[in-house]
Amino acid sequence: MSQRNNISDLFELVTTAQARHAGRTQISENYWHTSNLERTSAPPPHPIACRSQDTGQPRIVLGAVVRDDLCPGTRKLMDIVRAPQPQYRxxxxxxxxxxxxxxxxxxxxxxLYLMLRQLYDLHGSDWLVAELDGRVIGYALTLHKAGRALLFTFAVLEQYQGKGYGRALLDHMLQQCRTDGADVVYLTVRPDNQPAAALFKQAGFEFVEHDDQYFxxxxxxxxxxxxLRSRHLDS
Incomplete structure (x- = not known):
């Protein structure tokens, strides 16, 4: 499984080349940061800021290499932003x-393949895939009935997990279900599959009940x- 937040939740995009941290300007026009960045020769496409743990003020990432020890988690989040984006179709x-x-x-x-073939014959129009470099790296199949859509199967290749693709695939699936007229999307998770439960909760799914003998x-x-009918997908 995988997960991500909206970029606006993870970073602040900054439109100036200056920011104040601990009462002083830390970035100049030649892209030099004295506390949490290393000098580089060229600026990136966009200046990005993360919150300082000690002051809560922005630390600008502008034409620099992030030092993750001083701005924890930023390197991983920037990797997600820079990751190639699949085609969802x-x-x-x-x-x-x-x-x-x-x-x-x-x-x-x-x-098995024969089961997937039958599912495709019956529900191919409700099957969404994420394609990257000509290869399917993830998929989501929903089954619809009377305004309810069951997320029947959903997965992302292990090498692409943790890069935001699973969350993006869920978002596209929810949008498609809304377009198709569903009121509710539901799914089941094994109690020991905490990564999946965390991803679904982050995407906006709410725990409804536990069934000891569901299967x-x-x-x-x-x-x-x-x-779907009581909220916006970006909420």
Missing amino acids: QARFADIEDIAAIEAEVFAEPY GPGEPRGIFEYR
Whole structure:
């Protein structure tokens, strides 16, 4: 699984070449920062700021290499921003092989190709994939009935997890469900799958109930819902 916040929640985009930290200006026109950045020869496309832990004031990242020890987490967040962005589109028949490979990598009990083929025949129009460099790296399949959409299967290749692709895929899936007229999107999560539960909560899903035998004896699941008609997707 993967997750991210909106860029506006992680960074502040700054439109000037100066910022004040601890009462003094820390960036000049030649992109020199005295406390948390190393000098570089050229400015980046956009100046970016993160919050200082001690003062709460912005620290500008402008034409510099971030020192993560002084601005914790910033390097990882900048990597997410710079990561190549997939194309999110409806699944095609030719994608089934890639989807089957993701199933085999991510799940202990993956859906076999023949099952995926049947699902595609019945619900291909509701299958969303993330394609990067000509390869499907993630997918989300929803099943619709009477205004409710079940997120039936959802996964991202392990090497692309933690880069924001899973969260972006969820956002696209929710938007598509809204366009298709769904009022509620729901899903189930194993109680021991905390990374998945955390990602869904971050995306706006709310825990509804726990069912000890959702899939039979010894197969408990937590049930989560996202109410499309009562909120905006960017809330």
